[in-house]
Amino acid sequence: MSLELKVKKTIEKEQLLQQDDHLLIAVSGGVDSMALLHYFVKTKDQWGITVEAVHVDHMLRGEASAEDRAFVQKYCDEYGIYLYAKAIPIPEIMALENGNTQLICRRERYQYFKEIMEKTNASKLVTAHHADDQLESVLMALTKNATINGMQGIRSQRIFEGKTLIRPFLTVTKSEIREYLLKQGLDHREDASNYKDTYVRNRFRHHVVPLLEAENPRVTEQVTHFTKQLQEDDAYLMNLAEDVFSRIVKRIDENTYSMEIKAHQLEPLALQRRLILILLNYLYKDSNTIQSYALLTSITKLFDTTAGYAEVHLPENFIAVRRYGKFTIQKKETIEGQASPEKKIISTANGWTTLTNGERLCVVELPDLSSIMLTDTAQLFYFNASKLKLPLYVRARKEGDRMLLKGMDRPKRLSRLFIDEKIPLNERNSWPLLISQSEEVVAVIGVRMGMLFSTSPQPNDDTVLIVD
Template identity: 45%
Template sequence: MVSFDSKVRSFINEHELIQQGDRLLIACSGGMDSMGLLHFFLDLRNHIKFEIFVAHVDHMLRGDISFHDLQFVESFCKEKGITVFSKSIPIPKILEEEGGNSQAICRRERYAFFKEVMEKNSILKLVTAHHADDQLESLLMSLTKSGSLSSMKGIYPKRTFSFGTIIRPFLPVTKDEVKEYLEEKGGTYREDSSNAKDEYTRNRFRHHIIPLMKKENLNVPQNAVQLTTQLQEDDDYLYQLASEKFTQVIRKDEEKYVLDIPNLKSEPVSLQRRIIFILLDYIYDNSEYSNSETLVKSIINLCKTEDGSATIYLPNQIVANRRYSEVSFEREVTNHQNIEITLNLNKWNELKNGVRLYIGDVSNGTKSKESSNQTVYYFNSTEYKAPFRIRFRKEGDRIHLKGMESPKRLSRLFIDEKVPLLDRDRCPILVDDNDTVMAVIGIREGKNISKIQRAQDDIKFIIEYNNI
């Protein structure tokens, strides 16, 4: 029987995860998996010369208990002479301000800290304790959520992160094997009580679905690793082929990309999809839109015919225009007034798509009775500073809504209000001279704006929809 140590070392060698002289940042929560990882690398350091650093994040979700986790990790590292970087991040406060999925926000903030530590200390590799059970959980969760190939590939042994890489040397071993290894080393760990809660999706899979699968076959986690490895290898090869075909299908023409429909259609469907994914990566610079299956489907549908012309609007003011056998991708052609409009007071201001906006003194005689195509709002001039402008959203925009202690991110507002992905970058935003978001026109208004005129209100604004 192959030992735990041999399995992991063989995996490290196969994927070339570690070299002599590496500086490694080990992500350590203090739990069983990460403490097993830390013990393993302390032993491995006797055979390969490298430096170990540890990063720990207290998410402040469990009060004193999570702070004691931090102290546990710091104490262990001090005993072993390891430099540790630790940080307490107020996740409850961030959740209050933004809403959203707590685990996703924890991960975002945690990895932002890891990135910061790596960049400040010239550490090129982040080591995490993901194992075979994690791979199985990720595979099943992806199948349940979307079933897209990009998500079904699961966790890679290594991937680019910051200016370095993340490596996962424990992928070939199971959680039970990690536990057994840690016990053999006489290691201790901290138990996270949140792991027992079924309110998290991953925990429901871990507690209920995977035990049933293991009753059928104890080797199901290893099978998941084998399957995802094959998917990763096959997909990487197909992407290599798509990259070679890319310039035959897509050309860069000054400030736009042009897709040749006949050349795209001449390729197998598997390559068509990947060519478009590569195009999206160029357009969106590896952002959240680069891996959007929805955008790929929209573009493929646009290319189904070469008759006449058609247009689809993509995020960030990118427009795909089909003209017969070609599709051009470029930033939406608008004049400066449509990008940012300084509003005239006490006059009607023309926006886009038949929308007009009036903003001015309450005493002005302009019609202010709400009708089927008009909505009237009021606010006090001391709350917002003129001049007022209309613009599109920017990164980091927030709006302070009624009933909320802190402002809410517009990205979360759009999700909560079910605004279609392709429409979010074209929603007009009303801001004041300090760039404070007063309202997202047609969606929500800030806490200081009311549909009912109050005694202190001396400004009104009216939205008129003439395309109704």
């Protein structure tokens, strides 16, 4: 099957193009991108699209880099394609940042692509990733972290800065691309750095892939089918996980989420992992962070048990905490810098009240309980309203606070209770307490309930506190 037919089938099957699309094609001057550009130059009328090109000179190879730009410009002039081009001083940026060359190049290159897409209102960015790139990506992911996301390799399309990035060449091999360009009578530029083993991808390309191809010449094609199946299966499981996520995960604010560990444990393992991945996608933009096997594993361990307190410190100052059957993830400064919560009234008329630790409280009269929509994680505590002196309030701890617990003759100091219950020192002063109108502490929310509450209704109980 010819390259043209393969690409056409991919575009149609994956619905990569729509009528009147404005394509911005990333062109380095190498064999892959020149073939990509030429394919769309030849077929743009067939697809009913507009085609423009974009080129970045990273200024890493002196005169050779400048010649790449001139080469691409000559082609575009000959075929009537407008070219947006920019020289970015990567060596200077590297000297300032002392970072990874490839990562800096990619960041700066895609930042320029974003600028041009906004300037031209292009609908899609097009890159020349192909089947050989897919094979190399899977091999690299396998040796690096082997996460579900990593093993799915490169996708044929993804969201890019509110627009779409497409890869129409993902089912064709490097050799097919070279053959196509040769038949078209076109030249290309060779980047000398592609032959060096300095970069990980080059080492796989030069040494690992040839061994696999010697065992099976169609290994690239088979990996393409493999990644596609993984992507389809994962899409289905992620849809299931999204439904579960919306049901059991509470979003307190943009940096704070919580869930009951038992609810997480009840889900199949395949969905448990994906629930954490969804959470990481909300918190982080960097794909390397989201796909980190070490990060995923460390968070997963918090769900092994509901007992005790444990925490995991995460990138960008986040912290994941297991505490008394609940998992919470939030910014550390949110915890450490919390001011004491204002005094909040909890009455039978105010509906749900959300606390600083993510808990929700609601007080209802017993006859009205049936009208409340309860989640699987909701806890019910029954009491007699006359004994607790409604309304109830929530506030932070004060010096000398005590609470009377069942089975005790004297109230227990909260400072001692926090120690016994292993509440972290930096959270004790902001921990929400439930108090009566007479300023008596009647519950430490999420830790211990006072003696006037029961988990089953007693003869004189007329009111229910719902903790969720």
